[in-house]
Amino acid sequence: MRPLTLKRLLWTCGALAVVLLACMVLALNLGAVPISVTDLVLNLGRVAIGQSDQLPTEYRLIVFDLRLPRILLGILVGAALSVSGASFQAMLRNPLADPFILGVSSGAAVGSILATLIAPRFTLITPLGAFLGAITTIAAVYFLGRREGELDSTTLLLGGVISASFLSAIVMFLMTALTGRDLRGTVFWLMGDLSTPIQPGLQWIFSVGLLAGIGAIYTTAADLNLLLTGEREAIHLGVDVTRVKLVVYVSASLLTGLAVSASGTIGYVGLLVPHAVRLLFGPDYRLLIPASALCGAIAIVLADTLARTVAAPTELPVGAMTAMAGAPLFIYLLRRGMR
């Protein structure tokens, strides 16, 4: 018997954090304008000791004004979507659950565009609208997925896929109503894209929201392990299922809402990352949640770097990258589940 220990938990997360840092350095380094690693380390060192005024201007512009905010946004979006996907998988007892597949991301997109249409001057309303859109959608899909009082795996997924396509159509429709947006804006919402940084005033809201959302879900990690073996079983082992459901659905919707209002609907992250983490570290949610957050951040930073460089100087939306990896995995999991 080899139960999870605090030591293993901290070592795993520490190692993943180091990998994330390495990926960040790589992402800062790569792009349309190549920058040598030594220069980068030297200049990062200057910033670290508070001598940022000594930086060459092109460095400041490319590395700190363009690439770094984009990487930080990628970390936020990747962590949020992965943790939210892992939580949906436990709550719905469905290995194929993911905010994008269930339509929650599209719901958040509709909510956030509607909010922008209603009150364009009030910036805080965008993430709030996205949160409301996300929570409404997951509630709707949850009830669509019920059959004779029980969650039915196939009905749930179909309900989600149909909701996603319906809500995407609404996104297209609403985009025509938003003036000053071009095709790029529509792609931003439908495929997900990290090129628009978070507005300066909202950065702290996104950071606090991300940490609060992941933290709240993490308090239920031990309960989620039991919920995986069934709701009834969890109740008999002393889990307050109603409380856990409330905490997890609200927090996961918050995380999806934050990610979508910042980056549009990046698909399959919540499916890809938790499954990769399970393969590497096992299915224990006490390790899965922090490891998914870190691996999600790593995955999006790498995917976006790839999206920026693969056809440089043209940039692809990062959602195209994740969909290319995620859709085949979905098919594989679906086939495996059917056998």
Next chain:
Amino acid sequence: MSTHETSTQELGSRAKPAKAARTVRLNVEQASFAYAASAESAPTFTLGATSFQARERELVAILGPNASGKSTLLRLVSGTLAPLSGRVELDGQETSRLDSRTRAQRIAVVHQESPILYAARAGDFVLQGRHPYGRALRLATTEDVAIARNALAQVGAEHLASRTIGELSGGEKQRVILARALAQQPRLVLLDEPTLHLDIGAQVELLERLRQLAEENQYAVVVVTHELALAAEFADQVVLLHHGTCLRVGSPAAVYQRELLEQVFEAPLDVELGPAGRPRVHLRAGRTEDAT
């Protein structure tokens, strides 16, 4: 209700005289329940007043065909339903009034094997039984690990600890699920149709093990089943349910009467008394030579 009392007395005085000295763990007294679609509408299913007791080391079988109210009675006993009238007490405390954590420390419930989503290792699965004793992340203490190991040993499944649940056979899985219940260190173990997916050898093994565990750990065991033969062979007491009514409570010998069982199970049956004083039930098939 006089039937219940006489049968219980019968059990106390004649069949097993030692039983009377044992402490009553579970006391179900005139407990009833009714399901209705809404508060105003007529109930769709009612469980009439049911009374029985389970002492420590005793195995009680709740017996009946489908839709007889077995599961409802089990939920009343487990405390997830509060009775409409009457009371269900474990060591003097009403089970439905216990908070979920305390309840999980005292009552373990084993359901029909449910599908497990991601393949956890059997050892980690058994450690989940320590959940009601831990806080926050519930990282296992050395004591938890010792208790889980012991639980696996009690069901003869130590060698399965590092296997994943998905790799186990039906009988092995059932043993691991039982070990998780034992790790809860309960006073009462409830099992809902535990033999449903097991072949006959594994069924007998499971029930023998349950008897032995009840003896070793001094808890009461309540098994919901529709298996007439198994209940006759292993139960100290049988609670016979039919269409939501408790027909009889008592020792298998007292409850297993041909006319009664034939009426309840709607099948031609033969009942004879075996050498150990336990009844034997046979299905009387169309050809009469099979019956004898």
